[in-house]
Amino acid sequence: QVQLVESGGGLVQAGDSLRLSCAASGRTFSYYVMGWFRRAPGKEREFVASISRSGGTTYYADSVEGRFTISRDNAKNTVYLQMNSLKPEDTAVYYCAADGSLLARVHTAYNYWGQGTQVTVSS
Numbered sequence: 395q396v397q398l399v400e401s402g403g404g405l406v407q408a409g410d411s412l413r414l415s416c417a418a419s420g421r422t423f424s425y426y427v428m429g430w431f432r433r434a435p436g437k438e439r440e441f442v443a444s445i446s447r448s449g450g451t452t453y454y455a456d457s458v459e460g461r462f463t464i465s466r467d468n469a470k471n472t473v474y475l476q477m478n479s480l481k482p483e484d485t486a487v488y489y490c491a492a493d494g495s496l497l498a499r500v501h502t503a504y505n506y507w508g509q510g511t512q513v514t515v516s517s
Contacts, residue, residue, distance in 0.1 A: 396420035396506045398490045403511030406480055414475040416490030416508055423471040426493045430475045431501055432486035441499035480515045487512050
């Protein structure tokens with residue numbers, strides 16, 4: 395089992411930056427592929443980014459490529475999502491996920507989830 399707690403969400407203006415954090419507890423953090431997903435109002439949960447166990451390989455959704463960066467610190471049991479040049483369409487609840495498949499972009503590929511943190515981007 396692993397428990398995930400996201401933080402860092404908030405209300406920002408278009409063009410601003412935010413950094414989300416996800417702290418993990420439980421089993422060995424470095425064992426897990428980690429991912430970020432988001433759910434906008436009225437939409438399905440969608441893939442944002444994923445990172446390998448070592449942090450050496452990352453994948454991004456086309457909609458965030460070049461603006462968002464996923465990273466991890468295995469010594470701190472934490473995964474991050476740096477979000478730059480935020481747009482109103484980035485408004486969503488952002489979820490951290492663990493124990494997934496690095497290449498999979500569906501939420502069903504992950505076994506553990508945090509409660510989510512709200513990100514709201516005003517125009």
